[in-house]
Amino acid sequence: MGTPPEQGSQWYDHEAGPLVRPYAMTGGRTRPGPTGVRFDLIALVTLDPSAPGVDDVPLGPEHRTLLDLCRTETQSVAELAAGADLPVGVVRVLLGDLLELGSVTVSRPVPPAQLPDERILREVIAGLRAL
Numbered sequence: 386m387g388t389p390p391e392q393g394s395q396w397y398d399h400e401a402g403p404l405v406r407p408y409a410m411t412g413g414r415t416r417p418g419p420t421g422v423r424f425d426l427i428a429l430v431t432l433d434p435s436a437p438g439v440d441d442v443p444l445g446p447e448h449r450t451l452l453d454l455c456r457t458e459t460q461s462v463a464e465l466a467a468g469a470d471l472p473v474g475v476v477r478v479l480l481g482d483l484l485e486l487g488s489v490t491v492s493r494p495v496p497p498a499q500l501p502d503e504r505i506l507r508e509v510i511a512g513l514r515a516l
Contacts, residue, residue, distance in 0.1 A: 426463040430461070
């Protein structure tokens with residue numbers, strides 16, 4: 386058993402335990418890889434069932450946590466950050482890694498400008514009721 390860390394140690398918080406800085410989790414990266422993908426907070430992340438196994442790939446525990454969270458259901462980037470208890474910036478970088486490996490797919494919600502007009506939807510409903 387080792388000796389407890391010193392009182393003023395910058396790498397240990399007595400209440401939270403060992404601290405790992407976000408840049409250590411991402412290897413100092415701040416952008417999600419060379420793919421140029423932008424992960425909006427509401428972008429939906431899904432585990433790709435046709436992806437090759439990631440057991441042989443050296444992934445960090447944070448990567449595996451994100452995969453586990455996606456395994457149960459599709460989640461937004463914001464939900465993944467909350468579920469993994471990680472900053473959103475870190476989650477974006479880690480998701481970029483997983484996207485490059487082909488482990489996850491990312492879909493973006495339909496922009497409001499591309500949604501059907503409310504008037505058209507009301508006319509469709511009225512037409513269906515008339516049947």
